[in-house]
Amino acid sequence: MPDELDAIQSVADDVVHQPSHPAPDPNDAHGSVYDGLLGGDPSHWAFGTDFEDPLAGVDTTMPEGVDAADLGTYCLMLADDALIASQRLSEWCSRAPDLEDDIALSNIALDLLGQARLLLARAAAADPSLVPALPEGSPVPAEDALAFFRDAGEFRNVRLVELDNGDFAVTIVKLLLHSSARIAIFEQLVDSRDHVLSAVAAKGIKELTYHRDYAGRWFLTLARGTEESRRRIDAALGQVSPLQAEMFATHAVEARVAAAGVGVDPATVADAVAVVLAQVFALSGVDQPTKAPLAAVQGRQGRDGMHTEALSRIVGEMQVVARAHPMGQW
Amino acid sequence: MTTTTATATATATATDDATRIRERALAAARSVTDPEMPMLTLDDLGILRSVEVSGSGAVTVAITPTYTGCPAMATMRDDLVRVLGVAGFADATIRVSLSPAWSSDWITARGRQALTDHGLSAPGRVPVRSGPVALSLMPTRRELHCPQCGSGAVELTSEFGPTACKALYRCTSCLEPFEHVKEI
Numbered sequence: 001m002p003d004e005l006d007a008i009q010s011v012a013d014d015v016v017h018q019p020s021h022p023a024p025d026p027n028d029a030h031g032s033v034y035d036g037l038l039g040g041d042p043s044h045w046a047f048g049t050d051f052e053d054p055l056a057g058v059d060t061t062m063p064e065g066v067d068a069a070d071l072g073t074y075c076l077m078l079a080d081d082a083l084i085a086s087q088r089l090s091e092w093c094s095r096a097p098d099l100e101d102d103i104a105l106s107n108i109a110l111d112l113l114g115q116a117r118l119l120l121a122r123a124a125a126a127d128p129s130l131v132p133a134l135p136e137g138s139p140v141p142a143e144d145a146l147a148f149f150r151d152a153g154e155f156r157n158v159r160l161v162e163l164d165n166g167d168f169a170v171t172i173v174k175l176l177l178h179s180s181a182r183i184a185i186f187e188q189l190v191d192s193r194d195h196v197l198s199a200v201a202a203k204g205i206k207e208l209t210y211h212r213d214y215a216g217r218w219f220l221t222l223a224r225g226t227e228e229s230r231r232r233i234d235a236a237l238g239q240v241s242p243l244q245a246e247m248f249a250t251h252a253v254e255a256r257v258a259a260a261g262v263g264v265d266p267a268t269v270a271d272a273v274a275v276v277l278a279q280v281f282a283l284s285g286v287d288q289p290t291k292a293p294l295a296a297v298q299g300r301q302g303r304d305g306m307h308t309e310a311l312s313r314i315v316g317e318m319q320v321v322a323r324a325h326p327m328g329q330w
Numbered sequence: 331m332t333t334t335t336a337t338a339t340a341t342a343t344a345t346d347d348a349t350r351i352r353e354r355a356l357a358a359a360r361s362v363t364d365p366e367m368p369m370l371t372l373d374d375l376g377i378l379r380s381v382e383v384s385g386s387g388a389v390t391v392a393i394t395p396t397y398t399g400c401p402a403m404a405t406m407r408d409d410l411v412r413v414l415g416v417a418g419f420a421d422a423t424i425r426v427s428l429s430p431a432w433s434s435d436w437i438t439a440r441g442r443q444a445l446t447d448h449g450l451s452a453p454g455r456v457p458v459r460s461g462p463v464a465l466s467l468m469p470t471r472r473e474l475h476c477p478q479c480g481s482g483a484v485e486l487t488s489e490f491g492p493t494a495c496k497a498l499y500r501c502t503s504c505l506e507p508f509e510h511v512k513e514i
Binding site: 054055058100101103104106107108110111112113114115117118183184187195196198199200202203204205206207208209210212213214216217220272276279280283 | 401403492498
């Protein structure tokens with residue numbers, strides 16, 4: 001018996017003592033285990049094996065008359081809304097009610113991730129002091145440092161996007177409310193004096209049009225569907241709507257960038273968004289939600305870095321691998 | 331007199347050379363295919379926006395993403411650098427041109443034909459918009475024909491397909507599913 005136990009222990013020791021595999025380094029003179037897959041043809045590199053500035057070649061001149069720190073923070077707000085919404089939506093990947101919706105939600109998440117990348121890169125370019133410090137020689141680009149090395153309290157997203165997905169109805173309500181607000185803001189942001197914000201907005205409108213239509217159609221379908229689907233959409237609206245008002249509450253930074261002709265004061269789009277949503281509610285036979293807005297905490301909301309507990313959990317999951325390898329190349 | 335003529339001839343030759351070099355760079359860039367739809371070139375898709383060659387032979391190429399989150403951008407850039415390198419342009423810079431935003435209207439006639447030839451449905455004209463983007467709660471109406479059997483009896487399965495730029499359809503005549511490149 002002791003011999004057997006020893007044998008088992010020695011196997012266990014071997015397992016424990018296996019060094020973990022470092023990320024492959026394509027520049028390593030000794031090569032990596034992946035070299036055989038490449039066949040010597042550099043075109044075989046998979047997607048995403050390098051990162052360069054996603055704004056390479058874009059006119060990133062700072063517009064005059066706007067405080068660089070304000071512009072950077074404003075970009076972070078728009079970026080974090082997209083990044084956290086994207087991360088939440090991607091939780092549906094492989095778990096959605098059917099394959100088409102799995103693909104749809106993943107597509108929407110990908111669009112938002114693309115918007116987040118550009119906006120994070122813009123934030124870093126506008127105000128480099130926003131970017132968390134990493135060990136010297138770290139290959140992590142600024143956009144990734146902002147996404148993966150900030151703590152939850154440094155995120156500037158509105159709280160609505162960080163809420164747990166809940167059931168499919170909650171996800172649809174969140175997507176409807178958020179995409180309606182974001183598209184309305186982007187429709188004004190196209191006139192920004194900042195070339196990057198203007199370009200991101202022009203492109204984003206095209207993408208958000210599909211997102212909002214998707215959410216609106218599912219809202220209508222669920223509301224007019226079965227008793228159970230209706231019950232769920234009503235419950236979802238009750239749960240999410242208290243976080244709607246925050247999307248239109250003007251933060252001091254938003255007020256300043258709006259005054260400088262660079263950003264948008266979200267309060268100015270509230271009415272337009274309400275008109276669109278009233279259309280959805282009326283067609284769906286759903287009453288306008290009347291729940292009181294979720295209060296700010298000591299005057300602070302998501303834009304100030306005050307979040308619900310849900311954000312720390314999602315950020316923890318999103319960041320764990322990157323934080324374990326601050327010198328990693330992906 | 332003789333000197334002037336010689337200079338003029340030299341200039342003309344230099345201009346001819348520059349044109350030839352630019353054409354070679356352009357041809358190389360135009361030969362690069364889309365990583366996700368290899369039957370189409372980046373030029374067919376309207377992703378390739380410009381190719382410039384400096385006096386020293388440095389090439390600058392501008393490309394525009396179809397969707398902001400397009401994961402193929404890095405591959406496109408690498409492919410362009412590699413193909414230009416093979417064509418003798420060691421110094422190639424790829425710029426991302428975000429504005430104006432890509433439109434499916436930029437897909438060339440050749441690109442549309444290639445899509446159809448490979449069983450994909452090409453996008454229709456992007457509707458001209460004035461004022462705020464209208465919400466559409468009914469399935470998008472498109473006049474499509476099945477790329478397999480040509481039937482107009484098709485139904486939308488999903489506005490979101492295997493890549494960001496495609497919607498999913500099914501032909502109700504031959505029952506084959508097919509992909510439609512979305513209007514954007």
